[in-house]
Amino acid sequence: MATAARKAPAKSRSDGKSSGLSAPKPADFTKDEELAAYRHMLLIRRFEEKAGQLYGMGFIGGFCHLYIGQEAVVTGMKMALVDGDQMITAYRDHGHMLAMELSPRGVMAELTGRRGGLSRGKGGSMHMFSKEKHFYGGHGIVGAQVSLGTGLAFANRYRGNNNVSLTYFGDGAANQGQVYESFNMASLWKLPVIYIIENNRYAMGTSVSRSSAETDFSHRGASFKIPGIQVDGMDVRAVKSAGDLATEWCRAGNGPLILEMQTYRYRGHSMSDPAKYRSKEEVQKMRSEHDPIEQVKARLLDKKWATEDELKTVDKEVRDIVADAAEFAQNDAEPDPSELWTDIVL
Numbered sequence: 167m168a169t170a171a172r173k174a175p176a177k178s179r180s181d182g183k184s185s186g187l188s189a190p191k192p193a194d195f196t197k198d199e200e201l202a203a204y205r206h207m208l209l210i211r212r213f214e215e216k217a218g219q220l221y222g223m224g225f226i227g228g229f230c231h232l233y234i235g236q237e238a239v240v241t242g243m244k245m246a247l248v249d250g251d252q253m254i255t256a257y258r259d260h261g262h263m264l265a266m267e268l269s270p271r272g273v274m275a276e277l278t279g280r281r282g283g284l285s286r287g288k289g290g291s292m293h294m295f296s297k298e299k300h301f302y303g304g305h306g307i308v309g310a311q312v313s314l315g316t317g318l319a320f321a322n323r324y325r326g327n328n329n330v331s332l333t334y335f336g337d338g339a340a341n342q343g344q345v346y347e348s349f350n351m352a353s354l355w356k357l358p359v360i361y362i363i364e365n366n367r368y369a370m371g372t373s374v375s376r377s378s379a380e381t382d383f384s385h386r387g388a389s390f391k392i393p394g395i396q397v398d399g400m401d402v403r404a405v406k407s408a409g410d411l412a413t414e415w416c417r418a419g420n421g422p423l424i425l426e427m428q429t430y431r432y433r434g435h436s437m438s439d440p441a442k443y444r445s446k447e448e449v450q451k452m453r454s455e456h457d458p459i460e461q462v463k464a465r466l467l468d469k470k471w472a473t474e475d476e477l478k479t480v481d482k483e484v485r486d487i488v489a490d491a492a493e494f495a496q497n498d499a500e501p502d503p504s505e506l507w508t509d510i511v512l
Contacts, residue, residue, distance in 0.1 A: 187393050187395060187411070187415070187423075188395065189395050189396060189397060189404070189408065190407040190408060190410075190411050191407060192398075192401055192403035192404040192406075192407055193403045193404075193406040193407040193410070194403075195403055195406075195465075197466075197469075197471040199245070199406075200462055200465060200466055200471060201466065201471070201472065201480075202245075203238075203241055203242070203245070203402045203406075203462055204459065204462045204463065204466065204477070204480065205480055205484065206237075206241045206244075206264075206265065207237035207238060207241050207402065207458055207459045207462065208459055208480065208481060208484045209264055209270070209484050209487065209488070210233060210237045210240070210241070210260070210261040210264050210265070211234060211237055211459060212481075212484050212485055212488045213260060213261075213264060213270060213273070213274070213488050213491070214232045214233050214234045214260060214261065215234065216274075216488045216489075216491075216492050217230060217232065217260060217274070217277055218230075218232055218433070218437065220274075220277070220278065220492060220495070220496070221437045222437075225277075225278050225495070225496055226277045226278055226290075226291065227279065227290070228290050228291060228292075229257065229290075229291055229292060229306075229436050229437075229438075230277070230291045230436060230437045231257050231258040231259075231291065231292070231435065231436045231437075232258070232260070232431070232433045232437070233258055233260055233261035233262075233431070234431065234432045234433050235366070235429065235430050235431045235432040235433075235452070235453075235457075235458075236258075236261065236364060236366060236399065236427075236429045236430070236431055236458075237261060237458050237459065238399060238400055238401060238402040238405055238429070238458035239362070239364055239399045239405055239427045239429055240261050240262050240264075240265035241265055241402050241405070241458075242402040242403070242404070242405025242406040242408075242409055243265075243332060243362065243405060243406075243409045244265045244266065245402075245406045245409065246406055246409025246410045246412070246413050247330075247332070247409075247413065248329075248413075250300060250327060250329040251300065251329050251330045251331070251332065251413070252300045252301075252302055252315075252318045252322075252329065252330075252331045252332065253265075253266055253300065253301050253302070253331075253332045253334070254301075254302040254303055254305070254311045254314055254315040254318065254331065254332070254333055254334065255303070255304060255305070255311060255333075255334035255335070256304065256305055256306075256308070256309075256311055256334065256335055256336060256339065257291070257292035257304055257305065257306050258336075258364075258431075259291075259292065259294065259303070259304030260273055260277075260291070262301070262304075262334065263284070263294055263296070263301055263304075266296070266299045266300070266301045267299060268284060268294075268296050268299055268301065269284075269491075270487055270488060270490075270491035271490065271491045271494045271495070272284040273294065273491070274488075274491040274492055274494065274495035275287070275491075275494060275495040275498050276289055276290065276291075276294050277290065277291050277495065278495040278496060278498075279500065279501070280495060280498035280499065280500060280501070281498060281499050281500065281501045281502070281505070282494065282495075282498040282499075283495075283498075284296060286501055286505055286508075286509075287500065287501040287505070288501065288505065288506075288509070289304070291304075292304050292305070292306040293305070293306065302314065302315075302318060308338065308339050308342060309335060309339040309342030309343075309344050309345050310344065311333065311334070311335065312333055312335050312339070312342075312344060312345045312348045312361070313344050313347065313348045314333075315331050315332070315333025315334075315348075315359060315361075316331070316333065316348040316351060316352050316357060316359055318331040318333075318359070319331040319333075319352065319357035319358050319359035319422075320351075320355065320357055322357075322358050323355065323356070323357055323358060328358075328417055329358070330358045330359070330360060330412075330413050330416045330417065331357075331358065331359045331360070332359075332360050332362060333359055333360065333361050333362065334362045334364060335361070335362075335363060335364070336363070336364050336365070336366065336369065337363060337364070337365040337366065337367070337368075337369055337374050337377075337378065337383060338369025338370060338372075338377065339369075340363055340378070340383055340386055341369075341377065341378060345386075346390070349361070349386075349387050349390040349392055349422070350390050352390075352392070352421065352422040353387070353390040353391050353392050353421055353422060355421075356419060356420070356421035356422075357421060357422055358416035358417065358419075358421075358422075359416065359422045360409075360412045360413070360416060360422070360423050360424075360425060361387070361392075361422060361423070361424045361425070362424075362425050362427060363383045363384075363386070363424065363425070363426045363427065364399065364427050364429055365383050365399070365426055365427060365428050365429065366429050366430050366431040367430060368431070368435065368443070368444070370435045370439070371435060371439065371441075371443045372443070373443070373444075382396065382426070383396075383424070383426040384396045384424055384425075384426040386424060387422070387424045392421070392422050392423065392424055393423055393424070394423070394424035394425070394426060395408055395411075395412075395423070395424070395425055395426070396426045396428060397425050397426065397427050397428065398428060399427030399428050399429030400428070400429060400430065400452075400456040400457070400458045400461070401458065401461060402458055402461075402462060405427065408425050409425075412425055430452045430456070432449055432452070432453060463477060
């Protein structure tokens with residue numbers, strides 16, 4: 167899904183008052199791009215649905231935060247990356263790992279705490295890593311990954327490798343202090359980091375209107391001279407287009423950029439959240455009018471790039487992959503007790 171970087175947009179003014187940036191038009195996808203986006207988002211959706219089932223059956227312990235509804239964000243951003251670009255996020259991380267092409271078996275086995283998991287069964291839902299795929303975690307502490315993602319960008323600048331750090335966090339984490347310390351350093355040192363704020367409208371159970379004085383999160387970097395763009399996070403084409411602009415901006419040496427992804431989660435904050443703070447009508451309206459997967463499906467059918475039967479075949483293939491991952495995750499052996507002493511510094 168990687169694409170080569172294009173010529174970068176114009177640099178921002180030195181006074182920081184105007185970057186000249188605005189949300190670009192949604193990308194004009196080819197048939198292959200539409201089909202790839204459909205398959206990747208559907209894999210995340212079906213995987214998360216199965217994870218919810220396994221949690222209810224007792225196979226997954228601890229916390230479990232599902233990404234259902236937000237699939238277009240990671241899918242579109244991944245399409246804008248080149249090899250070596252990094253990704254780091256919070257605890258709602260299963261979709262990010264799948265977008266970075268990590269094994270569904272490995273992700274699901276980590277959820278169930280098995281030795282075949284990506285962190286060998288020691289991290290669970292919130293803490294998985296893959297240096298090979300440049301995925302630097304799921305992190306359970308709200309906002310903590312922002313400073314780490316900024317550090318990844320510092321390493322890129324120090325090494326001169328032209329790579330970019332994609333640092334994801336939510337609207338709730340946007341109110342944490344370490345986020346703004348990171349903004350300051352990233353801007354001061356012109357670090358190649360894209361801060362992706364996944365605004366799904368609810369910080370745990372509190373709407374952004376009740377928890378944030380500034381609800382336009384693209385403005386959050388203004389006092390640090392970091393430009394920001396609001397993006398329709400339910401449209402994978404809009405995300406891809408914004409991702410292209412942002413990666414080009416960073417690779418040109420312009421420093422950090424904020425992308426506010428306006429998205430929505432259909433489930434509660436975690437599996438223990440009944441989500442009584444919003445109406446069923448609100449959720450259904452988002453599902454029926456803005457679902458990211460259904461939008462792609464409709465375009466494929468309208469342009470006659472796929473038939474209903476062909477898309478049903480894709481769904482079956484995806485379900486088979488997820489079923490295989492679930493079967494593996496339920497039957498793989500648990501870690502040996504000696505595993506407790508690995509991957510630690512004494």
